[in-house]
Amino acid sequence: MxxxxxxxxxxxxxxxxxxxxxxxxxxxxxxxxxxxxxxxxxxxxxxxxxxxxxxxxxxxxxxxxxxxxxxxxxxxxxxxxxxxxxxxxxxxxxxxxxxxxxxxxxxxxxxxxxxxxxxxxxxxxxxxxxxxxxxxxxxxxxxxxxxxxxxxxxxxxxxxxxxxxxxxxxxxxxxxxxxxxxxxxxxxxxxxxxxxxxxxxxxxxxxxxxxxxxxxxxxxxxxxxYFPIRAISVLGLGLGGVAFLYGIYIIGLRLLGGSGPTGWTALMVVILFVAAFQMVALGVIGEYVWRGLDAARRRxxxxxxxxxxxxx
Structure with missing residues (x-):
């Protein structure tokens, strides 16, 4: 029954x-x-x-x-x-x-x-x-x-x-x-x-x-x-590519005798953007780490x- x-x-x-x-x-x-x-x-x-x-x-x-x-x-x-x-x-x-x-x-x-x-x-x-x-x-x-x-x-x-x-x-x-x-x-x-x-x-x-x-x-x-972690990886690679191209651009200007971009405003914008991304990335990774710790405790x-x- x-x-x-x-x-x-x-x-x-x-x-x-x-x-x-x-x-x-x-x-x-x-x-x-x-x-x-x-x-x-x-x-x-x-x-x-x-x-x-x-x-x-x-x-x-x-x-x-x-x-x-x-x-x-x-x-x-x-x-x-x-x-x-x-x-x-x-x-x-x-x-x-x-x-x-x-x-x-x-x-x-x-x-x-x-x-x-x-x-x-x-x-x-x-x-x-x-x-x-x-x-x-x-x-x-x-x-x-x-x-x-x-x-x-x-x-x-x-x-x-x-x-x-x-x-x-x-x-x-x-x-x-x-x-x-x-x-x-x-x-x-x-x-x-x-x-x-x-x-x-x-x-x-x-x-x-x-x-x-x-x-x-x-x-x-x-x-x-795994989307949050994968999104961070993709965005990080994208930002790295942009930074690499920008570095090539600056070096090219210097080698050709030109002057690089002046002023610290653009530089600060880039630094703040990258720092914000790093904090978001740490936050997402922290969510995974905390869940792993919570599972490891076996409460x-x-x-x-x-x-x-x-x-x-």
Whole structure:
């Protein structure tokens, strides 16, 4: 009898929890009777009453709802890894706590899983929300598709359905400062792509700040693309070529008896430009070095405070 584990990262989702649990339980009716379910909710160090709301739902559905409470906020991707480590299903899905992604799509994903596909992606064909969020998302996924992973679907995704084998591989890697969903694609399994329209958030306020979005963009590019380092190399060679030609020009003028360019303004402009490039280059290299140091430390991705009420 197949078991489906649904992993739900939670961060300041107190008001969403009852609606989300109810929606997930109702969605079970779409599946064959032989499928069993568990819902692994991971509280990512919320500062509100999210944990209390989860405990109430766990009391209502003790055979289905599991609660992993983390000691501190470690980011949604690390929280998802915590959920994956505690999940026991044969297949799994990750869904947001605000139900912007439609749970009913899981049944179609499950059908593909029974046909042998180990990764099924629900990608955002469009969004009901507009404004800066939509603009940033389009830029983010365009950069990732053209500079990092060309085999990812258009529109981006964070609603996935995957096999136990994919889960074990991702958990085993313990990847830091990366993009969990792109990592699943990077593994190389053939996947099915199901487009859908992402719903507008109806309850609560998103905690996905601009700072977190920029960090995710940097983490994703630096984890899956050598473009930043290659761009520095190409630009450095270009500047070196320009400097060499300019040097030949100056030497030629001197040999022909002419006077070289006078004034220090042009010289200062060149020096400042080269110095600025060097600082940018050091910054990019520093990002890679810091990520290497962070991985070398092998600090835990998260620390569990309680799991199903048991203190860790």
């Amino acid at each position: 197949p078991k489906l584990s649904v992993i739900v990262p939670c961060y300041f989702n107190e008001e969403n929890i009852p609606v989300t649990v109810s929606g997930l339980i109702s969605n079970e009716a779409n599946f064959p009777a032989e499928v069993s379910f568990e819902y692994v909710f991971v509280d990512d160090g919320s500062g509100d009453a999210t944990v209390a709301a989860l405990r109430r739902e766990q009391a209502r559905y003790p055979d289905r709802v599991r609660v992993v409470e983390l000691v501190a906020n470690v980011g949604s991707y690390n929280a998802i890894v915590a959920g994956m480590e505690h999940a026991t299903g044969d297949c799994m899905s990750i869904i947001t706590a605000d139900l912007q992604d439609p749970p009913e799509l899981m049944m179609q994903m499950y059908d593909y899983w029974t046909k042998g596909f180990k990764l099924i992606i629900g990608n955002r064909q469009d969004r009901e929300e507009a404004g800066l969020n939509q603009t940033f998302a389009k830029i983010f996924h365009w950069l990732m598709k053209h500079l990092a992973l060309r085999n990812i679907p258009d529109g981006g995704f964070d609603f996935v359905f995957f096999d136990r084998q994919v889960c074990d591989e991702v958990v085993r890697m313990q990847e830091r400062n990366s993009n969990l969903f792109y990592l699943m694609v990077w593994l190389g399994y053939a996947y099915v792509n199901i487009p859908y329209v992402r719903r507008k958030r109806e309850i609560g306020k998103s905690r996905w700040t601009l700072q977190k979005k920029i960090k995710l963009l940097l983490d994703s590019l630096l984890s899956f693309s 835990p991705l998260y620390v569990v405070k309680q799991y199903d009420g048991a203190i860790k």
